[in-house]
Every structure is written in structure tokens, then in C-alpha cells.
Amino acid sequence: MQNFVFKNPTEIIFGKGTIAQIDARIPRDVPILLTYGGGSIKRNGVYQQVRSALDGREVVEFAGIEPNPQYETCLKAVDLVKSHQVQFLLAVGGGSVIDAAKFIAAAAWYDGPDSWDILRTGGQNVKTAIPLGTVLTLPATGTESNGNSVISRRATAEKLHFYADCAFPMFSVLDPETTYTLPAKQVRNGIVDAFVHVMEQYLTFPTDAPLQDRLAEAILATLIEVGPRTLAQPRDYESRASLMWSATLALNTLISCGVPQDWSTHMIGHELTALYGPAHAETLAVVLPGVWAHQLAKKEAKLRQYGQRVWGVTTVEAAIGRTEEFFHSLDMPTLLSAYQINAEEAAEVVGRRFTKRAVKFGEHEDIDGSAAAAIIRSRA
Amino acid sequence: MQNFVFKNPTEIIFGKGTIAQIDARIPRDVPILLTYGGGSIKRNGVYQQVRSALDGREVVEFAGIEPNPQYETCLKAVDLVKSHQVQFLLAVGGGSVIDAAKFIAAAAWYDGPDSWDILRTGGQNVKTAIPLGTVLTLPATGTESNGNSVISRRATAEKLHFYADCAFPMFSVLDPETTYTLPAKQVRNGIVDAFVHVMEQYLTFPTDAPLQDRLAEAILATLIEVGPRTLAQPRDYESRASLMWSATLALNTLISCGVPQDWSTHMIGHELTALYGPAHAETLAVVLPGVWAHQLAKKEAKLRQYGQRVWGVTTVEAAIGRTEEFFHSLDMPTLLSAYQINAEEAAEVVGRRFTKRAVKFGEHEDIDGSAAAAIIRSRA
Numbered sequence: 001m002q003n004f005v006f007k008n009p010t011e012i013i014f015g016k017g018t019i020a021q022i023d024a025r026i027p028r029d030v031p032i033l034l035t036y037g038g039g040s041i042k043r044n045g046v047y048q049q050v051r052s053a054l055d056g057r058e059v060v061e062f063a064g065i066e067p068n069p070q071y072e073t074c075l076k077a078v079d080l081v082k083s084h085q086v087q088f089l090l091a092v093g094g095g096s097v098i099d100a101a102k103f104i105a106a107a108a109w110y111d112g113p114d115s116w117d118i119l120r121t122g123g124q125n126v127k128t129a130i131p132l133g134t135v136l137t138l139p140a141t142g143t144e145s146n147g148n149s150v151i152s153r154r155a156t157a158e159k160l161h162f163y164a165d166c167a168f169p170m171f172s173v174l175d176p177e178t179t180y181t182l183p184a185k186q187v188r189n190g191i192v193d194a195f196v197h198v199m200e201q202y203l204t205f206p207t208d209a210p211l212q213d214r215l216a217e218a219i220l221a222t223l224i225e226v227g228p229r230t231l232a233q234p235r236d237y238e239s240r241a242s243l244m245w246s247a248t249l250a251l252n253t254l255i256s257c258g259v260p261q262d263w264s265t266h267m268i269g270h271e272l273t274a275l276y277g278p279a280h281a282e283t284l285a286v287v288l289p290g291v292w293a294h295q296l297a298k299k300e301a302k303l304r305q306y307g308q309r310v311w312g313v314t315t316v317e318a319a320i321g322r323t324e325e326f327f328h329s330l331d332m333p334t335l336l337s338a339y340q341i342n343a344e345e346a347a348e349v350v351g352r353r354f355t356k357r358a359v360k361f362g363e364h365e366d367i368d369g370s371a372a373a374a375i376i377r378s379r380a
Numbered sequence: 381m382q383n384f385v386f387k388n389p390t391e392i393i394f395g396k397g398t399i400a401q402i403d404a405r406i407p408r409d410v411p412i413l414l415t416y417g418g419g420s421i422k423r424n425g426v427y428q429q430v431r432s433a434l435d436g437r438e439v440v441e442f443a444g445i446e447p448n449p450q451y452e453t454c455l456k457a458v459d460l461v462k463s464h465q466v467q468f469l470l471a472v473g474g475g476s477v478i479d480a481a482k483f484i485a486a487a488a489w490y491d492g493p494d495s496w497d498i499l500r501t502g503g504q505n506v507k508t509a510i511p512l513g514t515v516l517t518l519p520a521t522g523t524e525s526n527g528n529s530v531i532s533r534r535a536t537a538e539k540l541h542f543y544a545d546c547a548f549p550m551f552s553v554l555d556p557e558t559t560y561t562l563p564a565k566q567v568r569n570g571i572v573d574a575f576v577h578v579m580e581q582y583l584t585f586p587t588d589a590p591l592q593d594r595l596a597e598a599i600l601a602t603l604i605e606v607g608p609r610t611l612a613q614p615r616d617y618e619s620r621a622s623l624m625w626s627a628t629l630a631l632n633t634l635i636s637c638g639v640p641q642d643w644s645t646h647m648i649g650h651e652l653t654a655l656y657g658p659a660h661a662e663t664l665a666v667v668l669p670g671v672w673a674h675q676l677a678k679k680e681a682k683l684r685q686y687g688q689r690v691w692g693v694t695t696v697e698a699a700i701g702r703t704e705e706f707f708h709s710l711d712m713p714t715l716l717s718a719y720q721i722n723a724e725e726a727a728e729v730v731g732r733r734f735t736k737r738a739v740k741f742g743e744h745e746d747i748d749g750s751a752a753a754a755i756i757r758s759r760a
Contacts, residue, residue, distance in 0.1 A: 001394075001625070007389070015383025211599065211629070217598070
């Protein structure tokens with residue numbers, strides 16, 4: 001096991017009817033920025049519950065945060081924060097809304113010349129941020145209980161990530177009932193996103209860390225059990241609850257303690273999303289089997305363990321195959337052709353971008369632009 | 381799944397050579413109370429590492445905290461805290477030293493007339509405590525990452541528990557190498573203690589909480605894997621590390637989120653330890669199979685699941701049998717006769733004490749004095 005530091009200060013308030021509990025957790029007598037996305041929270045009653053819990057407070061609203069939240073959008077919110085001297089952020093929505101709020105919280109108190117530097121440097125210089133709370137309405141990214149944020153910039157087709165200790169939400173409300181009205185495609189994306197998060201922290205090479213392995217396998221098995229059940233029975237509370245808690249624990253920094261991590265599927269997926277537009281989870285489902293096939297020799301032992309323990313199969317080919325079948329059972333494609341993306345062209349463009357940035361990733365730091373291109377090419 | 385609130389702010393610093401990292405985490409220029417037990421930390425080099433990390437600070441020492449830490453001992457430390465205006469507590473040792481430090485931290489700033497009330501009320505009135513850090517040298521109780529403390533009082537043969545949010549350590553250093561020199565009996569006790577902690581949160585009745593079940597099973601399977609390996613190869617770092625991390629996650633409040641809990645084995649075990657003296661884990665190993673047998677009808681579904689998933693057996697009898705065999709394989713007895721305790725007499729005394737306090741426990745709150753007596757009687 002590798003040495004590690006684990007700290008996750010986010011308070012999780014989980015269950016039916018818990019939104020009202022934000023009242024006791026947000027400081028009184030300070031201006032609050034309430035951020036959300038496209039307005040679905042107004043249709044499913046979440047907005048009303050939040051406003052009711054905030055009754056009597058000074059609330060500034062910022063709506064319209066888009067999927068793959070844009071830097072330019074965030075900057076408008078930062079202006080609002082500054083002009084209203086906002087002291088608390090409340091993000092109500094899915095991963096995009098919460099990621100945007102983290103960036104807004106960090107950028108508003110950032111004292112560098114250009115807040116894009118926060119993303120360019122991965123958050124290295126972020127020492128302080130406006131306190132943030134969240135009401136999560138889409139189980140997927142785990143951002144409700146970590147210090148990560150991913151922001152996109154349309155002008156340059158970039159999608160970059162930052163991390164900061166101060167970006168952990170102070171609290172996150174997870175009410176599974178708020179997810180009943182999600183479109184099936186978003187539920188599917190959430191299941192796959194959480195599943196791939198676990199894989200990025202688990203499917204590397206054996207390091208004699210049996211507890212971390214089994215914790216990861218516990219989340220995978222649960223997603224496989226409750227994912228399809230959630231899609232089939234959208235109002236089954238128990239499935240919704242287990243899916244929501246699984247997605248949080250998939251990326252709350254617990255299962256990565258002391259073990260190597262991969263993240264190459266995310267790196268390549270981000271590029272494909274930024275350049276061609278498929279949703280985050282859609283590009284992950286395409287890339288993951290390609291990374292495994294490309295790294296087969298180095299990942300063989302873990303692929304075999306995963307296949308045996310999670311699927312009860314004995315070969316690595318079957319482990320990969322069952323994973324793709326699982327994605328397909330959720331109606332999630334695993335090839336670029338599903339999105340009319342030319343694999344040759346995408347491989348060329350993404351490979352060149354990685355080569356230019358001189359980045360290498362994966363648990364062995366051996367995936368460079370050329371390897372990424374090969375992986376993309378294999379997913380035609 | 382039941383509604384829950386989960387918050388665990390303790391920072392875990394895990395791995396080889398990490399004790400020096402306390403330096404950056406303890407406020408400078410305030411008096412510190414360093415507490416420890418019987419002096420084993422002076423023999424294994426931990427004391428020297430700690431003092432070296434605290435070089436140049438004002439440190440008051442309080443040694444001699446005993447197993448099953450005594451109220452009277454803690455009060456002496458509270459006097460020291462008050463006379464030196466201590467502002468930070470550093471507990472170096474196992475569960476007893478850390479539990480004692482939590483009580484000292486709470487009692488020193490407690491404004492009620494009698495600090496025993498902290499334990500009598502389970503911590504209800506504890507709103508503030510001196511900040512606490514720990515260096516854990518014995519994986520077992522999980523106290524390094526929760527808000528629980530158990531204190532004994534010799535004069536009345538009581539062993540009571542309190543919980544407070546403010547009793548979570550700010551940080552805990554877990555260096556597996558510090559556990560190399562532990563006596564085999566203490567290692568064995570730690571394995572069983574952690575194992576029973578998981579059981580108290582897992583072995584109840586099904587509540588459609590598949591993730592919590594699998595997380596609990598992950599810890600159980602890991603303890604079964606690395607426990608015997610640790611005893612056989614005391615200097616195997618990887619086993620030590622997995623045992624240490626398993627014991628922490630067994631009781632850091634994660635696996636109990638949203639599920640019913642039992643704790644009757646602990647309630648009965650505490651009485652037996654307080655009255656007759658066997659170590660905490662020793663009485664747990666005696667009581668657990670008795671609770672299962674007594675509650676068989678109500679625990680049958682979970683016992684069956686546990687047997688199948690963890691041991692690969694199909695009957696509840698086999699699940700109980702394999703558990704006792706596991707304890708025996710660690711050289712841990714499971715009957716009162718091993719301690720020359722008269723089961724009839726113990727049943728009578730403990731039953732009467734519970735009846736007098738009018739307490740009922742277990743996940744159905746159906747274990748009263750008479751049921752506890754029957755359980756004890758069955759463990760002759």
C-alpha cells in the first residue's frame with residue numbers, strides 16, 4: 001500500500017425530505033448565490049423546496065449553467081458574486097452545476113491576474129474559496145463530496161480540471177426522490193460515469209491492497225445491481241438511494257487511498273467531449289474498453305480479478321466483454337460510430353493535442369499522444 | 381435505506397514514516413498535553429519520533445493511561461490541562477489512550493457540575509472540546525476516526541460510552557510500522573474488535589442497502605485474509621497496513637450510514653469486562669455467537685447472506701460456526717470458561733444491572749436484562 005492522506009470534510013445529508021435541513025447549515029445575514037442549470041428544478045419541485053428553506057435570506061440567483069459548464073458562463077457568475085458581496089454559494093443540480101459553483105467559488109476570491117490559471121495549473125494556487133453547499137439532483141460525478149471540478153472553454157475547445165482542498169462542499173443534500181424525474185439518458189450517463197470513476201481507481205495493477213480492491217468491487221457490484229433496476233423502475237426509492245450513494249462513494253477520495261490510479265479514460269474522454277460533443281459518460285463508455293485492450297498486458301492481473309469477483313468469469317476478454325454488455329444493457333453505445341465521429345480524424349486531432357501539451361497519463365504514465373491516438377482508432 | 385447524516389472530518393495520515401507530519405498540523409505557541417499509556421512507545425521508538433516532531437514546543441506529558449481507561453485517571457489529566465492551560469491534546473497509543481484523550485478534551489471544557497454526566501448522558505451535553513490529534517499504535521477500535529469514547533469507573537464497576545461531534549480527532553497518524561512490536565494477544569484482540577464492529581453494523585436484517593452490505597463484507601473478508609497473516613508474519617508491512625486501514629473503516633461511521641445497528645454484543649461485553657476483567661475483544665468474541673443464536677430468527681436472512689458471501693457456506697449454523705472457528709484460529713476463546721467466569725452468576729448479575737437501568741438494545745430494541753442473561757448463560 002502506498003502512503004496516503006485522506007480527508008473528506010463534506011457533510012452528507014441523505015434521504016427523503018432532507019432539503020429543508022440546509023436552513024440550519026447556511027450562515028444567516030450574508031448574501032447567498034443560488035446557482036442552477038436549465039430549470040428542471042423548477043419543474044420537479046426542488047427549486048421551491050430550496051427557496052422555502054432559504055426564506056427570509058438575501059438570495060441572488062444565477063441560472064443557466066450548461067452541461068460541460070463553460071468558463072465564460074462562470075465568469076458572469078463571478079461578476080455577480082463580486083457585485084453582491086456574496087459569502088455563500090448554494091449549487092442545486094447535477095455535476096455541471098456543482099463543478100461550476102466550485103470554480104466560481106475559487107475564482108471569486110482568486111488573486112491572480114487570470115482565473116483561467118486555476119484550470120491551467122490544476123488548482124495549485126487555489127488556497128481559499130467561498131463556502132459552498134450543494135443539493136444534488138443527479139447521481140453521477142461524485143463532485144458533491146470531493147474537491148474536483150472540470151470546466152470547459154468553448155473558444156479553445158479545452159476541458160480542464162482543478163482540485164483544491166477548499167473546494168470540498170461544506171455540505172451536500174442527497175434526496176433520492178429529487179432524481180425520480182430525470183430523463184433515462186441522464187440516469188444511464190450517471191451510472192456509467194460512476195462505474196468508470198471506480199475503474200480509474202481500481203483497474204490498474206495489484207498492490208496488495210485487498211480492502212481498497214473489495215471496496216471498489218462493492219461499488220461496481222452495486223451499480224450493476226441497481227443501475228438497470230433504476231432505469232426499469234424510475235420510482236423505486238431503494239434503487240435510487242443506492243445508486244445515489246454509490247455514485248458519491250465512487251469518487252469521494254476513499255477508494256483511491258493508497259493505490260495507483262489511471263484516469264486515462266477520462267483524459268481521452270474529455271478531449272472527445274470537448275471536440276465532438278457527446279456527453280461525458282458517453283465518451284467514457286467508448287474509451288474505457290479501448291484503454292483496457294491497449295494496456296492489456298499491464299492490466300491483466302486486475303482485469304482477471306475484476307472478471308472473477310464481479311462477473312464470475314475467468315478470462316480478461318470476458319471481463320471486457322461483460323463490461324461492454326453491461327453498458328449496452330443500459331442503452332449506452334461503446335463505439336464512436338454511434339456519434340458519427342470519424343475515429344481516424346479524432347485520433348489524429350486528440351493525439352496531436354496531447355503531444356503538443358507533452359502530457360503522459362495512466363498508472364504507468366505511459367499513455368502519450370500516440371497511445372491515445374491508437375486507443376481512439378480502436379474504437380471506430 | 382434509512383435517512384442519514386454522514387460527516388467525518390478527521391484527516392488520516394497513513395503510511396511509513398508519517399509521524400513527523402504532525403508538526404505541520406498542531407498549532408504553534410500553545411501548551412500541548414501529550415498522553416500515552418504504559419510506556420511501550422518508549423521502547424519501540426514512537427515516543428522519540430513524536431517528541432522530535434514536537435521539538436521546540438511547550439509539551440506537558442501525562443503517562444499511565446491504562447487499558448479500559450479509568451475515569452479517575454482521566455480526572456488527573458484534566459487537572460493538568462487546566463493548570464497548564466493546555467490548548468491541544470496529542471494522544472499516542474491505542475484505543476484506550478485515544479478514548480481517554482477524548483474524555484479529557486471534553487471534560488476540561490465541560491461546564492456542568494460533574495463530568496461523569498458526560499458519560500451518564502452519552503455525550504448529549506458535550507458541545508466543545510480541546511482539539512485533539514492522535515498517533516495510533518494499535519489497530520482495533522476505530523476511535524482514531526470517530527467521535528466515540530468508552531470510559532470505565534472502578535468504584536462502581538461501570539463502563540460507559542459517550543459520543544460528540546467535537547470529539548472526532550482533527551488528525552490521526554496511522555503508521556503500520558509502529559505496530560510491528562505489538563504482543564500477539566493485542567493484535568488478535570484488535571482483529572476481533574474490528575470484526576465485531578463491522579458485525580454490529582451489518583448483521584441485523586435486510587433493508588435493501590446493497591452497498592452498505594458489500595462495504596461491510598469487504599472489511600470482513602479483508603480481516604479474515606490479513607488477520608492470520610499479520611499474526612504469522614509480524615513484520616509483513618502490507619498485512620499490517622491492511623489490518624490498520626480495515627480497523628479504521630470498521631468504525632469510522634461510514635458502513636452504518638442508512639442501516640439499522642445492533643451493538644448488543646458490545647453492551648453485554650462491556651458489562652463482562654467491567655465486572656470480571658477480560659479484555660474488550662475477549663468478551664466480544666464470547667458474546668457475539670450467543671447474541672446470534674438468541675436472535676437467530678430475526679437475524680437469519682443476514683446470517684445467511686454473510687455465510688454465503690464471506691465464507692461460501694449455505695446454512696446459518698455454518699456461518700456462526702465458521703465465525704467461531706475464525707476466532708479460534710486467532711487463538712481467541714469464545715466461551716466464558718476460558719476466563720474462569722461462572723456463567724450462571726454473570727448472567728444473574730449483568731441481567732439485574734440491565735434490568736435496573738431499564739435499558740433495551742439490539743436493532744429491534746428487544747434485548748433486555750433477561751435476554752442478556754440468557755445470552756450470557758449460553759456462553760458457559
